[in-house]
Amino acid sequence: MTANVSGTPRRLRPWYYPSLTVQIMIGLIVGGVIGWLRPEWGNAVYFLRDIFINLIKSIIAPLVFSTVVVGIAGAGALRKVGRMGIKALIYFEIVTTAALFIGLAVVNFTKPGVGVTLAPSNIDITKTIAQSHPRTLIETLVHVFPSSVIESMVHGDVLQIVVFAVLFAMAVSAIGEKGKPIIRAMESLSQVMFKFTNYVMMFAPFGVGAAMAHTIGTQGLRVLVNLGNLVLSLYLALIIFIVLIFGLVIFIVRAPLRQFVRAVREPAALAFATTSSESALPKAMQVMERIGVPKHIVGFVMPSGYSFNLDGSTLYLAMASVFVAQAAEATTGQHMGWDRQIMMMLALMITSKGVAAVPRASLVVLLATLNSFLPAGLGPIGVAVIFGVDELMDMGRTCVNLIGNCLATIVVARWEGEFDDERARVFGTTAEAELDLKSGDLAFADAVAQGD
Numbered sequence: 001m002t003a004n005v006s007g008t009p010r011r012l013r014p015w016y017y018p019s020l021t022v023q024i025m026i027g028l029i030v031g032g033v034i035g036w037l038r039p040e041w042g043n044a045v046y047f048l049r050d051i052f053i054n055l056i057k058s059i060i061a062p063l064v065f066s067t068v069v070v071g072i073a074g075a076g077a078l079r080k081v082g083r084m085g086i087k088a089l090i091y092f093e094i095v096t097t098a099a100l101f102i103g104l105a106v107v108n109f110t111k112p113g114v115g116v117t118l119a120p121s122n123i124d125i126t127k128t129i130a131q132s133h134p135r136t137l138i139e140t141l142v143h144v145f146p147s148s149v150i151e152s153m154v155h156g157d158v159l160q161i162v163v164f165a166v167l168f169a170m171a172v173s174a175i176g177e178k179g180k181p182i183i184r185a186m187e188s189l190s191q192v193m194f195k196f197t198n199y200v201m202m203f204a205p206f207g208v209g210a211a212m213a214h215t216i217g218t219q220g221l222r223v224l225v226n227l228g229n230l231v232l233s234l235y236l237a238l239i240i241f242i243v244l245i246f247g248l249v250i251f252i253v254r255a256p257l258r259q260f261v262r263a264v265r266e267p268a269a270l271a272f273a274t275t276s277s278e279s280a281l282p283k284a285m286q287v288m289e290r291i292g293v294p295k296h297i298v299g300f301v302m303p304s305g306y307s308f309n310l311d312g313s314t315l316y317l318a319m320a321s322v323f324v325a326q327a328a329e330a331t332t333g334q335h336m337g338w339d340r341q342i343m344m345m346l347a348l349m350i351t352s353k354g355v356a357a358v359p360r361a362s363l364v365v366l367l368a369t370l371n372s373f374l375p376a377g378l379g380p381i382g383v384a385v386i387f388g389v390d391e392l393m394d395m396g397r398t399c400v401n402l403i404g405n406c407l408a409t410i411v412v413a414r415w416e417g418e419f420d421d422e423r424a425r426v427f428g429t430t431a432e433a434e435l436d437l438k439s440g441d442l443a444f445a446d447a448v449a450q451g452d
Contacts (some may be wrong), residue, residue, distance in 0.1 A: 071295035071298070107319040306401075
């Protein structure tokens with residue numbers, strides 16, 4: 001027994017009603033089987049995935065905006081923003097650099113590109129991403145300041161929303177008592193959006209199943225025949241990165257491992273199945289607050305990380321670029337040595353930071369980098385070869401991006417001395433629901449009571 005938001009006793013979830021995590025895994029399995037046995041059904045049900053993604057996108061802008069405003073203006077964290085931002089960027093750069101070099105080491109060990117022929121493809125990859133290009137540093141700086149916050153919300157540009165929310169919170173804080181009604185309104189809005197998130201998550205197993213059915217139905221297992229080594233090498237590198245780098249970070253900052261794994265398993269499963277970080281953002285923000293990270297840190301660090309802390313995507317770029325270089329060696333006879341590979345990694349460290357909100361972001365950066373280091377014409381052909389299995393690899397790298405951004409919030413919170421160990425200790429227990437009831441976090445209390 002536990003309590004609901006009204007304080008009356010409430011029964012725990014029945015044994016025959018699985019948790020959201022189990023429901024998502026069931027959706028993954030059922031969707032995969034449907035896509036394998038009846039590929040045409042995978043295409044027919046794909047609209048369910050689109051509905052789920054659209055519902056999630058409708059949450060992101062009001063949730064991020066209200067969370068940042070309440071966290072900064074309501075908690076008096078105005079002076080901490082600059083310091084917190086610098087710490088977050090330092091951590092982002094260290095971890096993404098580690099991701100680059102782990103990817104570089106694994107791809108040189110497994111050599112997945114050796115034996116792959118760069119024949120012309122019927123996929124016009126240049127046309128596919130013709131409207132996109134990696135932003136320069138100046139373009140990125142200009143981009144983060146929105147000319148219209150409404151337009152930013154329409155396009156779901158979380159970095160622009162965060163910047164506007166920070167400036168808005170500064171103005172609210174500066175007017176003192178007159179700004180208190182705004183803070184109370186934002187507190188109510190954030191609670192409503194978290195409750196809305198709980199409702200949308202009920203549809204998650206169907207959206208996840210439809211996404212998996214479509215992926216298996218359209219790609220099938222045939223795409224793994226020639227490029228299976230690259231896919232397996234990427235997942236090996238991602239596992240090594242999680243164990244070594246994330247494991248080391250968790251040890252250094254004394255993050256509660258068991259609670260962290262329990263917190264990120266649902267948003268990570270969503271990110272993996274839908275290949276969309278956006279689909280997992282609201283749930284991830286909710287669980288990181290529940291595990292003990294202050295609201296203003298979650299609201300600032302996690303959306304920023306979606307632009308600057310893409311660990312999985314960065315590792316993928318390192319492997320994919322060397323894979324194409326290995327495949328090109330048979331055509332050109334030129335071996336790309338460690339010196340040129342290091343130069344290519346330095347280029348990726350810069351260009352990968354300028355692709356926030358760019359469609360096909362990883363392919364954009366990959367094509368731009370390959371065009372600089374390979375003979376003309378081989379870059380687009382190489383990217384077209386990878387294009388066939390890109391969605392399968394996108395699952396893994398998106399999942400790692402999500403886990404990395406969740407961990408980043410704990411790192412910054414611990415660095416700031418604001419991580420709540422007591423809340424982390426009771427995460428997912430009935431004691432957490434009682435704590436939420438006392439603090440007035442009604443949406444969180446309901447999430448615990450429902451076994452989410």
